[in-house]
Amino acid sequence: MPNEKNQETNRIELSVELVRMAQARVRDYGVRLDNEFARQIAEVAVMLLPEDLGLMLDDGATMSQSNVLSAAVGVNDIVLNGRQVDVRPLLQDETVAIDRVLIGAPYLSQGTLVVRLDQSRPGVGALVGYVTPNAWLKAEEAQKGSDHVTITVTLSADFDLARTLLEISEKPIIKLPSISRLSDVKAEVGELVNNRESLISARQKQIFAYLSTNWSEELLEVVESVPVNLSNARLQRVLSDAALWHGKVERMVETLAPRFPDLTREVLKSRVLSAGERHGAQLGAPRYRRALLAELVALELTSKNAKNPLLGSLARAQALAEKVLSGTAAVDAVKNVIGNQMAVDLAVAIRKTRKNASGLVAATAEELGLAYGQLALAPAFATHSAADDSGLESVNEALALIEASQRAENAKTIEMELASF
């Protein structure tokens, strides 16, 4: 037998695979795990009774097949010889609780079987008691206001499962005429599932009573087609993803902070977050890391040279850094950005003479003179640019951009590190 019954304690142990499938249903649809265990244990308990008692289950007639209703109102029934019987786990304080909406509907007309679950062994438990439908009605009367109704179960040592089930199965099946009609079943179930707080209790009960009275395979299909707006399971998935994403962001900021000392953690974090909104959460994706690093390099350079009007726009510096990070040589990338190629050559010559150009990007007259000499361009360049200083501006701009592209070159090493994110 895949499910073992301990004769002494009447306990039933579900197989590991059934436990995992129950967990998967909980995760996918947001039903309650204890309910799942309780119902499955009740099913096995019925099947383990002597076959000549004639106790037959009908899986196809249960409302608990519905993921939507199981998650929204906690339906959790078995159908025994054509009679729908609710099943509940016994809570820690020897009580059982159900959603108020179930009370009074045909769903609960055969009462509730109570299962005690073993807290230290998931999927292990025993059927230990029974709550009559009348007890639920009385409890509902006594407990106003809450969505759930709770009953303290008096457990009897001589609880006879077979006798209880036979009594249930011998009760007449009373088919009540449908007291309520739903004009649009899908829409109204949608309201019950997604917007319950806007419905008064009586309306909620009407909707559920209709479903319970008319339950069929066709109705099951309709109910399952109701889109659930942010089910418990989906919300948990979102929160779990949120934790992963923000953890990644924090780790990314940790990695970047020492590499970009001029940028605050807040700036780094906001850039990582917004890059995610453009490229998704895979921080290791080539396009993500290149775009992010280009942005940070440009930002850093701007912050270092805040008072330097020659640096040009942030977007331009960023475009340049992106080119370098994609593999273009620094000087070629700068030539691509500013049309004046001579200015770039001059800037390169000037940089060669500098030992430390960080933050000092404007060329001095002396540096420029030396560069003219080195490139043997002095007469032509000086003549053409002397009038409006545009030559000098171009050189200074090229210097700034070369600085940015050099920084981007250095960032390439960081890029490889980020690939593992």
Added chain:
Amino acid sequence: MLTSSSAIEEVIALAPEWQAVLDSVKDSLASGSKPRTKDVCLADLFERLGAKALYLKALSLGDDRPKFLTLVRDHYYQPMLSRMLTCNQHLRRFLAQRRQPLDFQKSQAVSMAVEVSQKLEGVLQRHLANNSEDGFKVLLPAYAQRTVHNAVVDYIKEEWQWEKETLQDLNLDPEQEDPRQNTADDIKYAPESRILSNEQVGQLNQLRNELTSMLQDKSLAQEPLIVVDCMFGLGLTPKSKPEHELTMREVCDLLGIAGETQARKIARCQVLLDKGLDMIRTNVRKRLPGLAECWQTDVNVNTASRRELSHQLGLTEGEVEKLITNRQYYALSELVDHAVVKANRIEDIVKNGAVACFVPVDLNGCTTRDMIDILGLNKECAQKLTAGRPFNGFEEALKMGLLDNKTMQTAIDRGAVLKPPAAQKSRLDLNHATAETLSGLNLPLDIVKKIERGRPFTTWGELEEYLAPEEATWQILRQKTCLSIFPD
């Protein structure tokens, strides 16, 4: 069903005394309140006769017994078992989780019914041979019901085991059909699949702002929100660390939740968690109406199989080929840029659940098929890489001549990464470790076996719920293992 009038004639020939019963069945069907929808079939007759009558008849038959038993198998057991198996919730759920279409689910139920009916016929034969007094019980529907339950559980166990064994084979032959297409959704939670699109990230950034505001709003109950923060590892309050998911038990200890027993503390924690989730849900519905929609899409065009692309997204064969050739995409609009589909098709594709999330593909761990279908490597190159791994870096693969510079750059641009093997082993991955390595952590044998049977696990909470381990065991698991989703 196999019923035919000749089958009824055969039975009546073997048991002429049942003619009266048959007539009575016909009468009751004809006079039923409901309109008659079918002819009388042998199953109706057998059902009316009941288990004892069938058994006694079989006992009384000599040479004709095998013929009679065949009729019982085909016209009594099979229809009854088919009905039971078609409705069986475990079987339906198991196959549905594996995205098996409804017609396959039905045909699987029918083929199991045939198999189980043969087994039951064998059991019946043994009882008849032994002349057992209570042999008729084998014919009782309740007996068949239990047999069906056991058969389903056995089937699930075997299939589960097969999946685990197959999925561990990462060097799948690209010529074979990918068995992952038919496995449970659990595998979607594997770390490489835990990916988020740019739209989702946008929603998560806004959600974080909302949660921060809620935690600052003193008019709201704070304890439920703090429980949510700690359980999911959102890192919003001082006691919660980002990405460090906690179980109920851990949250009870951390927050000092009151209760006489551990179980009561956990029950209280569950109440707080439910309340916190309700508060967040209400807020999200009001303030972030687009969030739920963003998590409804589930076919990533970068990793989807050919079957998913054609069946679920409705792409043509040509479109599928183009899509695979140009992988990976950062946004669905890039499908138009690469002329995979026309712009007017994007809306339909989105409606069918498509999303574009870039996925890193670790050459040390991915399948050969992924190297071909996602990274665009040719089959020969992919197979050589699979045979040559693990690699400590791309340079090693270059030196070994398994990749050239151009191919490597293309593969990197399409998502190839190389996680050095040593980095993966700092903590034992519970979802993949062998029984021997798990035992090496001094875990009790029954726990090791249970882990093996139950994995993969998505969260620590799920694992704790499943194992309910002793404190010492739990500490070992928490300190020395990981679930391959969270970084060390």
